[in-house]
Amino acid sequence: MHLSEGLLRPEILIGGAVVSAAFTLYAFKTLKDDEIPKTAVLSALFFLASFVHVPIGPTSVHLVLGGIIGAMLGLRAFIAIFVALLLQGVLFGFGGLTTLGINLFNLATPTLVGYWLFMLPTTKRWHKDLLWFLIGFVPLALSAFLLSLTLALNGDAFVDAAKLALLAHLPAMLIEGFITLFALRFIEKVSPNLLHVKECYATHKPA
């Protein structure tokens, strides 16, 4: 899911950095002290999700969990993912420092859709299940699309790789959808109140 150092053109690196910086700075400026704990622990989860490998056929994909993190953080997800990406970049070489901006844009912007989906009112059980599946599926699909788009915009020579990358992410999207659905169901069963506190943090109000 992370674009590596050295692949992209300056225009894309700088463009990504500028847009991400704007979102992150806004989220950061409006962040209250009381929101710091939740942002920090979910940043840690995003950081660790890359180490959860789910088998699929002969290979495996790692989780991203952006949708569910976005669902719980709203715009704050930009801060959480920024911190996680920076740490992943320096400690493991995932992504990197120059690609931090574009990776943050590709990964964090779609999580806002996760937040929006999570806020939709539901009445029937299967509505909820479908939404929860989509909270995993859609943000990852959008991220994969943005990643491929980034590669394609990088030059004609990158178009083949872009198509391949999009294709390669298909299984991950489905897995992410299922895992998100069942994980949310699990949380609903064990600690339902955790799913109700969403308003506290998302709407710029301290708990």
Add this chain to the structure above:
Amino acid sequence: MSCSVNIKNLSTSRDGVRLYENVTLDVSHKEKIAIIGPNGCGKTTLLEIIAGLRNLEEGTLELFHQPMHSLEDFKNMRHLIGYLFQDSDNQFLAPVVEDDVAFSLLASGVSKEETKLKTAMILQDLGISHLAKKIVYHLSGGEKKLVALAGVLIMEPKLMLLDEPTNGLDQAMQLRLVDILGRIDKSIIIVSHHKEFIELVVEKIYEITPTGLSCSLNLKDEHNHHHEHGDHPHTH
């Protein structure tokens, strides 16, 4: 009579279920008491109410003779109350031992030089000077407990609230803790179900029941006891 904590007719519920009602408790200046009760009976909740982490539902709470009505009232009391969590990991805010111990002092605006001296002193006092530069999370359970305690003691609180302080500690560390708590000249409320330990530390043990607190053990002189504590219900 100088009192650290006065609780009258306090009731608490969790998720709509009444845990206990009519809890009345007086803790006098420098008195050490323990509260026991089965798991899930609301011992921690009681500590959290005294520490201002949770709203009072019913009843009254006075700290150092000041009535506490809302969480706002606790703002001025923060530095007088030291709270030790059951899980020390939850207590830490800075990763390096000396920084974490110094945290509250630096946050309250004390200078770095003075804080350094005080931190060194308290680490020395608890016998953990050698840990000063370590990462707190890499320490053993007992060492973590002492670091957390140092971080609380450095503020020189008048009232200490300890939640299951012996959890996960080996015998030697428990005895070390008994010794340290014995030397501390403050009001202490310990919540625990570790009877052997608290009997070595406190003067009184209360048992929490759905109908209130009952004093199950009083290791203090009978005569003193009568004067210090009015007429709240208790047994011997």
Add this chain to the structure above:
Amino acid sequence: MDKTQTQPRIAPTTALLLALSYSTVVALQEHLYAPMLLPLLLLGWLHRALLWSIFKRLFWLNTLIAIVAASMLWQENYELALLVFLRSNFILLFVLMIFQGKDEFSIAIAMQRLHLPHKLTSIFFFTAKSIFLIKREFTLFKNTLHVRGFMPKTNLLTYKTMAGFVGILFIKALERSLWLQKAMHLRGFCGEVYTLEAHQDFSVYDTLLAFITILSLVWRQGALI
């Protein structure tokens, strides 16, 4: 920090600044020059005992780079393929080696030493803490599954088990966030995590590496590509 120093380490602050400089300059180059290898050689020498494991990690980080380079070779765009491949691997190697042996806590401390805003460094401190604690739950759970003979396969049971695992991680993480909030209240957090001492000392290697890195970025001689 209290690390027993088996090999010379670069201070995390130096590492952050130099990695940022090196990767920014190299990533924007259309041509690579021989001196850009100098800091890699120095770092490689400093970490000579760990080179094998570093190169193993480098290999696995090359998946996307390999896809991109392969598609360019397919299009007979050999020069671009080589440029992209080298550029990526120069930077990756630099980052992997310079941050070798560092953990999330040292990065948080370095952030603070660089005088970034307090709120930001606080988040780094608390994220580092959470990573440590959640990783512990993570390992515990994996061991439990292993002991019970759970073998991950491509089936619904595996996915449900892993989802339950993710669910547990979220619950534990959110519980930790509530405790953290309580600790912040009780201990008087007002927007900053402090340090009494610098904790991270600079050595002669920091100076040497800084000098060589800067030199490598300005000395345009011996074009490699």
